[in-house]
Amino acid sequence: MNKKLWLALPVSVLLACVPAHQALTTFEALPAFPVGNDAPRIPSHGALKWQDWVVDAQLKSLIQEAFDKNLEIKYLDQAIHMSDAEILARKGEYLPFVNLLAASDGGRVGSFTRWGALEHQIEIIPGEENPEFLKNHQVGAVASWEVDLWQKLRNEKRAAVQEWLATQEAKHMAQSALLSEVTHLYYEICALDLQKQTLQTTIEIQLDALEIVKLLKANGREDQLAVLRYAAEVQKNQGILFHLDQQKSQALNMLSVLLAKPAGALSIETEALVDFSVPSVSSGVSSDLLTNRPDIRKAERELQAANFDLKAARAAFYPQITLRAGGGLEAFKLQYLALSPEAVAYNLAGDLVGPLVNRRGLKARFKKANSHQIQVALDYQQSTLTAYAEVVTLLTKQENMAQAMARQSEQVALLEEGVSVSKQLFQSARADYVEVLMTQREALEAKMEWIETKKEQWLTWMDLYVALGGGWN
Numbered sequence: 001m002n003k004k005l006w007l008a009l010p011v012s013v014l015l016a017c018v019p020a021h022q023a024l025t026t027f028e029a030l031p032a033f034p035v036g037n038d039a040p041r042i043p044s045h046g047a048l049k050w051q052d053w054v055v056d057a058q059l060k061s062l063i064q065e066a067f068d069k070n071l072e073i074k075y076l077d078q079a080i081h082m083s084d085a086e087i088l089a090r091k092g093e094y095l096p097f098v099n100l101l102a103a104s105d106g107g108r109v110g111s112f113t114r115w116g117a118l119e120h121q122i123e124i125i126p127g128e129e130n131p132e133f134l135k136n137h138q139v140g141a142v143a144s145w146e147v148d149l150w151q152k153l154r155n156e157k158r159a160a161v162q163e164w165l166a167t168q169e170a171k172h173m174a175q176s177a178l179l180s181e182v183t184h185l186y187y188e189i190c191a192l193d194l195q196k197q198t199l200q201t202t203i204e205i206q207l208d209a210l211e212i213v214k215l216l217k218a219n220g221r222e223d224q225l226a227v228l229r230y231a232a233e234v235q236k237n238q239g240i241l242f243h244l245d246q247q248k249s250q251a252l253n254m255l256s257v258l259l260a261k262p263a264g265a266l267s268i269e270t271e272a273l274v275d276f277s278v279p280s281v282s283s284g285v286s287s288d289l290l291t292n293r294p295d296i297r298k299a300e301r302e303l304q305a306a307n308f309d310l311k312a313a314r315a316a317f318y319p320q321i322t323l324r325a326g327g328g329l330e331a332f333k334l335q336y337l338a339l340s341p342e343a344v345a346y347n348l349a350g351d352l353v354g355p356l357v358n359r360r361g362l363k364a365r366f367k368k369a370n371s372h373q374i375q376v377a378l379d380y381q382q383s384t385l386t387a388y389a390e391v392v393t394l395l396t397k398q399e400n401m402a403q404a405m406a407r408q409s410e411q412v413a414l415l416e417e418g419v420s421v422s423k424q425l426f427q428s429a430r431a432d433y434v435e436v437l438m439t440q441r442e443a444l445e446a447k448m449e450w451i452e453t454k455k456e457q458w459l460t461w462m463d464l465y466v467a468l469g470g471g472w473n
Contacts (some may be wrong), residue, residue, distance in 0.1 A: 027417035030286040030388050032397060043235045044284025046292045046468025050179055055276050059186050062259070065109035066182050067175060069260040070206030075169040083164035090160040096145035106135040124332065137337060140345070142327010146265060147323060152315035155308040162305035169298035169472075176294060176470035178258065179469040183462040185255040186268070191455040193270035195448055199237055199244070202444045206234050209423070209440070212435055226433040233437060237444075271279055281464045283395055289387045296387055299380040306373040306391025313369040315361050339390065387467065394464040401457045408450045 045053065052399040054060045067073060109116040148154055160206055210230040216222040245339035253263040327346035329337045337343050355362055422439040465471075 010346035012052045019368060028170070030289070030384060033283050033392060035285055042282040042284065044288040044292060044468050045282050045290065045465060046284070046470065048465075048472050049471040050465075052196045053471060055279070056186075059183065061183050062186060062255070062268075063179055066178050066258050070178055070258055071260055071377045072173065072174055073178065076174055076346070080167045080171065081162070083160070083167045087157065087164055090153070094146065094148045094157065096143055098141055098143045101138060101140050101142055101326070104135065106133055108133050135332050136330065137332070137334055138328060138330045138345075139337060140326060140330075142324070142326040144324045147321040149321055150315035150318045152312050152318075152320075155312040155315065159305040159308035159312065162301045162308065166301035166305065168296045169301060172294035172470070172472035173298065176466045176472065179470060180462055180466050182255065182258055184250050184459055185258070187455050187458045188251045189248055189268055190270040191451050192244050192251065194274070194451050196241060196244045196248075198447045198451065199241060199444070202447075203234060203241075205419070206230060206237065206440060209436065210234060212427070221429070222433060229437060230312065230433065233441070258440050274454065280452075280459050281395075281461060281468070282399060283391055283464075284470060286388060286391075289384065289391065292473045293383075293387050293467075294470070294472045296380070296400040299376065299383040301378045303373070303380050306376045306434070310366075310369045310373050313362075313366040316365065317355065317359070319352050321352070322351040324349040324351070369451070390467040391464070394467055397456075397460050398464060401453060401460055404453050405450075405457060408446065408453055409456055412443070412446045412450050415439065415446050419443050 021111045051060065052061065054063065109119060111117070111120065119134075122130065124130045124134075146153065210227070213222055213226045213230050217224065217227055252266050252268070256263050259266065290300075325346070325348050327344075329340075329343040330345040331337050331339070333341045418439045419436075422431055422436045426433065426436045
């Protein structure tokens, strides 16, 4: 009984000396989305696959090409392979190690030593004295196994699995960002082309008006100032065309980089901005963000990994049990290795080792793991708050863009009618050239703003989809 107590006492001391860890802060539940009364009834569109969400075939093709060729995605694929290897390494640590052994050695023991005196008194085999230089040959296998009694090695492996899952979510985050970037550049190019077409149409109208003003000047009804102002307006708008071309070239080159293509190797047919109506996006319920958004799921995986790391750091304070065994053939001459059972040798051993003095390294690792766990818990909370804020902002933007689009469409229709009326009044001498010129300028500005708002509608449509999850659940 006393022997058992003496054996249990060191273990009890080690278990009692494990430091306590700081508790994690609790998280408040996300409130309901304030925009849209249908959110609790209609499932979130963020759960749809992007192939089902994108309606434009050309945009869908560009996105798929970006996913296949983008260099950042390929980089993250290698990070996933590295995480795969880490899992295999962690798993191998708690399985038995078995190694083959083949060794030869030799040596001479001093005569005036205990072993030297013994060797001179005994025969190595009957009728043969021990040689001065004694050789030894071994062939066999040795095994060792750390018994993972406290789940230290298994928790390290579980942490590696969660890190692997986090790298998967990091790839989904990069794909969501790539989805948004390609969409932004695509509709930017479409909007620039539409603005260029609108500007060219306006220039043609102004050139016709310029010819009319020149005729009226020749007949004495207008002066040189009217001709100069119309000519200057045409030159200004023609100059804007070059700015639009430069912006389109820049957007095309940026899109080429995302597709891993050299600049200038990409061309796009741009009719999508007005060919389709912008779909309305349903947000669902706020709790859907926890399962649909890859950044939140990544933070969750990292939190679980940190929890397993903390458990592993705690288990390092406990005694470790290691079993060792070996077996094979051993002889002082090679020809004797074939003899059995005389040449057979084996051993068994077990160790129980626990840290007792100078455990600062273990304590430092435990404190580091505890602080890291708190850090990733805060990251998780920050990710959920950021996700909620992004969705609420984009829901508001979706509603405001729809209202702005309706008003601007009415404004464009009214100003187009005003351009026609001003031209008729000018030809009948009931309006001067300034009124005609200003009406054409206002109509052009309204159309350009309408195109910008239309583009923002499409960008909000994709940004909201990505903010709701982007289809990676």
